[in-house]
Amino acid sequence: MNLSFRQLQTFVEVMRVGSVSEAGRSLGRTQPAVSAMISGLEKEIGFPLFERDRGRLVAKPEAHYFLEEAEFVLERLSQSTRTLHDIGNLQEGKLRIACNPAASSIFMPKVLGMFLKDKPNVEASLMMRSSPVVVDWVASQQYDVGLAESPNARKTVQAEKYSLPCMCALPAGDPLLEKDVLTPADLDNLPMALLYDDHTITQQCRKAFAEAGARLNQRFELRTFAPTLRLVSQGLCYTICETLSAISHAEGLGHENHIEYRPFKPEMSLNMSVLTPANRPLSMLAAEFTKLLKEQVAGLQDPARMNT
Known part of the structure; x- marks a missing residue:
């Protein structure tokens, strides 16, 4: 069975308005196109949903049973579309961040707050551990991004180094x-x-x-x-x-x-590094946060900031 979104949408609209011509007008399609879509749907599922009575479609009991399922599928597709849209616009998802003690109380929460101020639906996990543990967490892909004292080179970690x-x-x-x-x-x-x-x-x-x-x-x-x-x-x-x-x-x-x-x-x-896993790509959300984090860490390389 190969049902299409348009078939389900057309069926639900015909059931809602009770007329092929009205459904065509609301969907912006011709009456023959709507009739053909319904016929194709019936062919796919293997039994008729409507009786033809002098050019009119009369819903059979099976159509009423199927309507609930079709509406559920369309709503799920609509919700998935909204979710994907939000993900693409960095409005949905979860960030997993690890950092060493020096960054945990002020610096990293500040950067995270800057990033999330217009993203109320994004969740974040921010964990503090010693630098070697942060490196291990990122290497094992438990966390999306880490900030720690620069480690020795590891194949499982991408590290961008900053000299503070x-x-x-x-x-x-x-x-x-x-x-x-x-x-x-x-x-x-x-x-x-x-x-x-x-x-x-x-x-x-x-x-x-x-x-x-x-x-x-x-x-x-x-x-x-x-x-x-x-x-x-x-x-x-x-x-x-x-x-x-x-x-x-x-x-x-x-x-x-x-x-x-x-x-x-x-x-x-002191050499500090922004760390990301080397063996998997970052989500769009994590990539954007990592970009902001790198900008903020780069600003720490200016010694004049210590007297501001």
């Missing part, structure tokens, strides 16, 4: 703010807050201080920069951090953000 510059974070009003650029010598034996030993910024800090012959006084060891910057804002220490953490901290605290920044020499940076 680091600066020195100081308590507001600190005497060192008189300097335009800070060096390890300026921070010699002053209390510092660093992340765990394996973190790339911590390693860069240790190398810079050692090469300058300056003493690195690590007062605090932390897992992320969010608590680190709070300690700096309380005047307890200094730290070297990248733009993502600095901007997120500033936006989260607003007027209570008592931190200022100065460039640090030698230059240091």
Whole structure:
């Protein structure tokens, strides 16, 4: 059986108006075309739906039974058409996003909010884990897009890398703010807050201080920069951090953000990557979100934003 949309549409309209000629007018078709469509439908299903009485079609009981099914099919087709239209216009679907802690509280929700502000029917899953876990999630196709510290090359992940510059974070009003650029010598034996030993910024800090012959006084060891910057804002220490953490901290605290920044020499940076699965294409929705995310991450490469 090979029923067509037009056959069902014509049948439902004939049943609704009770006349072939009226159905033709409402459908914009000729009366012979409507009659031929009904005849073709009856031929496909194998039994008559109407009796012919002096040029009129009189619905048989089977037609009334079939009407409910035909209306259901047409409504489902109409709904599917609307859904596909919404999907094509990025108004339907679900985003699955994973990011590391630095991006989870302020940056990624902000980007997601920008993207979804005119898409009330789009759902989103936003999960935070360590960078290695984010990479694994994207590689296994559990998530559409991820943001994490740049991983080693993997065949299962496409990674677009961004180099986020680091600066020195100081308590507001600190005497060192008189300097335009800070060096390890300026921070010699002053209390510092660093992340765990394996973190790339911590390693860069240790190398810079050692090469300058300056003493690195690590007062605090932390897992992320969010608590680190709070300690700096309380005047307890200094730290070297990248733009993502600095901007997120500033936006989260607003007027209570008592931190200022100065460039640090030698230059240091943190490589972050926008990650997508390599073995399957993105949905249109995920592709558009990824495009916006890349634009926003690219903006973090400007160190001037840390003092805005």
